[in-house]
Amino acid sequence: METVHRIFIKNSSRMDEIESNTIDLIVTSPPYPMIEMWDSLFSKLNEKTQVALQEGAGFKAFNLMHAELENVWCEVVRVVKPGGIVCINIGDATRKISNNFQLFPNHIRVIMFFQNNGFVVLPSILWRKPTNSPNKFLGSGMLPTNAYVSLEHEYILIFRKGDEKRKLPPAFEHRYHSAYFWEERNKWFSDIWLDLKGVSQKMDNQIRNKEKLRERSAAFPLKLPYRLINMFSIYEDIILDPFWGKGTTTFAAMISGRNSIGYEINSEFLESFKTDLKDLKNTAQSINSKRLKDHIDFIKNYKKKGKDPKYKAKNYEFSVITKQETEILLYSIKNHREHKNKFTVLYNKFELE
Numbered sequence: 001m002e003t004v005h006r007i008f009i010k011n012s013s014r015m016d017e018i019e020s021n022t023i024d025l026i027v028t029s030p031p032y033p034m035i036e037m038w039d040s041l042f043s044k045l046n047e048k049t050q051v052a053l054q055e056g057a058g059f060k061a062f063n064l065m066h067a068e069l070e071n072v073w074c075e076v077v078r079v080v081k082p083g084g085i086v087c088i089n090i091g092d093a094t095r096k097i098s099n100n101f102q103l104f105p106n107h108i109r110v111i112m113f114f115q116n117n118g119f120v121v122l123p124s125i126l127w128r129k130p131t132n133s134p135n136k137f138l139g140s141g142m143l144p145t146n147a148y149v150s151l152e153h154e155y156i157l158i159f160r161k162g163d164e165k166r167k168l169p170p171a172f173e174h175r176y177h178s179a180y181f182w183e184e185r186n187k188w189f190s191d192i193w194l195d196l197k198g199v200s201q202k203m204d205n206q207i208r209n210k211e212k213l214r215e216r217s218a219a220f221p222l223k224l225p226y227r228l229i230n231m232f233s234i235y236e237d238i239i240l241d242p243f244w245g246k247g248t249t250t251f252a253a254m255i256s257g258r259n260s261i262g263y264e265i266n267s268e269f270l271e272s273f274k275t276d277l278k279d280l281k282n283t284a285q286s287i288n289s290k291r292l293k294d295h296i297d298f299i300k301n302y303k304k305k306g307k308d309p310k311y312k313a314k315n316y317e318f319s320v321i322t323k324q325e326t327e328i329l330l331y332s333i334k335n336h337r338e339h340k341n342k343f344t345v346l347y348n349k350f351e352l353e
Contacts, residue, residue, distance in 0.1 A: 001331060003236065005250050005260045005343040007270060012242035012263035013071035015079060023079045023261075024166075024237035026086040027225045027249045030072070033065030034058070034093035034104040042068060058097035058104070066109050072242050073110075077117050079240065083166030085232040086119065089220055091129070091154040101148060107155040114159045125156040127193040127224070156228070168234075177329040178234040181291070182321035183298045188231055196221055225252035226287065233258055235331075247273035254345050255284040257331045270341065277343075281333045288330045288350045292316065316352065 008017055031038040042065045043050035052061035076086060093104040107124075115121050129152060141147065168175055180188065187195075225248055229239055235257045241249035244262030246269055253260035264270070299309060299319050309319035315329045330350035337344045 001235065001257060001347040003254065003257060003259045003345045003347075005254060005262075005345070007244065007247070007250070007262045007264065007273075007341040007343075009264060009267045009270065009341065011265050013068075013075060015075045015242065015263065018079045018240070018261065020078050021081050022238065023240045024081060024084050025229065025233040025258075026076060026080060026084075026088075026240045026242070027228050027252075028087070028241045028243045029089035029220050029245070030069055030243045032091055032093055033069070033106055033109075034062050034095050035091075036095070038065075056098035058095070058100075058102065062104050062109075066106075066113075069110075070113055073113050073117075076240075076242065077114075077119075077161075080161045081166065082162045083164055084161045085166075086114065086157075086159040086161070087228045087232065088157045088159075089154060089224065090157065092151060094148070094151050103151070107157060110157055114157075119159040119161055120163060122158040122160055123191055124158055125191055125193055126153050127156065127196045128153050129197075156224070158232075172234075173327075174235040176324070176327040178230070179325050179328040180230055181295050181298070181325060181328070183295070184291075188227055196223055220248060222248055222252055222283075225249040226256060229253055229256045229258055245269060247276070250343075251276060251280065251283075254280060254333070254336070254343070255287060257347055274338070277336065277338075280336060280345075284333045288332060289352060291330065292318075292350075292352045295320075315349070 006017075008015075031041055033042065039050070039053060042061075043053075045068045046064055049061050049064045052058075052064060080086060088110060090106050090110055092106050094101065095104060096102075111121055225241075229249075229252055233239060233256075237258050239249060239253045239258050239260040241260070241262045244250065244264035247262060247264075250260045250262050250273070296318050302309060302321075309321055311320045311323055311326050312318075313320050313328060314326050320326055320328070331347040332350040334346040334348050336346070
């Protein structure tokens with residue numbers, strides 16, 4: 001198997017390189033409106049945003065920022081296949097504007113856009129992204145009534161394009177090979193993920209303007225896009241991230257045996273991504289090994305409880321719980337090649353040592 005990954009250094013509000021109705025899955029995390037680290041970016045896109053912030057017009061700035069995101073969402077509407085899935089990781093913002101501390105509900109604004117543009121809103125996922133700040137509790141401390149709840153969760157919003165599910169041939173081999181384990185299903189499809197942690201936004205020391213570049217990164221942990229890609233796509237699907245950043249979605253797509261496309265306005269992230277690729281093969285090996293070993297341990301515990309799995313995996317020497325899991329097949333990375341901003345990855349069947 002072979003996958004191809006293309007990175008375009010440009011604003012994703014015009015994704016002319018992508019034909020309409022061709023993307024299987026989108027996994028992305030945009031800059032969050034009303035988070036101060038993104039003020040300069042949104043102000044560059046529309047100078048009225050900076051004026052609104054200076055005037056203390058919080059919700060005017062909020063709406064202007066979302067208007068910029070919606071230029072990209074309009075392209076998302078165009079390029080996703082009917083029945084395709086869109087996963088957007090986004091957090092709400094809390095901010096003091098004109099001495100008034102308040103919440104800016106980013107997730108609601110994004111939901112309304114997609115609902116108004118023909119997408120079905122599916123149940124979302126919450127995951128905690130705790131702050132390490134010792135002064136995270138705001139307001140009047142131990143005295144009622146003016147303290148504020150600490151905001152430490154983010155949303156993974158999930159949408160489907162159109163009313164009908166994606167159509168696949170009944171015996172499509174890739175779909176059965178892309179199966180996940182029964183116990184993974186039970187964990188992954190929960191509406192609260194407690195096992196994810198926000199990642200450090202460290203960048204490579206050799207990258208120019210390191211501090212500035214770190215501020216432009218809002219990276220989610222690799223486990224997040226990896227899990228979503230395995231939940232909502234099959235081998236050789238095309239995954240799009242219109243806010244590519246450090247390239248975590250592409251990295252996860254490579255490990256998962258999917259093709260990918262990314263858009264990023266800052267070319268310096270690409271150099272950091274190339275550095276990360278040195279760990280691609282080992283990271284894929286580690287993830288695949290853990291998935292299979294965790295499943296083997298699960299089956300052992302399942303049997304200890306006096307239960308007997310009914311099915312055997314066809315590609316591995318272990319039992320599985322359901323018939324749908326029998327053809328599950330993981331791939332290891334043989335090698336990868338780079339030509340300009342295009343990466344090709346070659347795979348072998350993964351064998352557990």
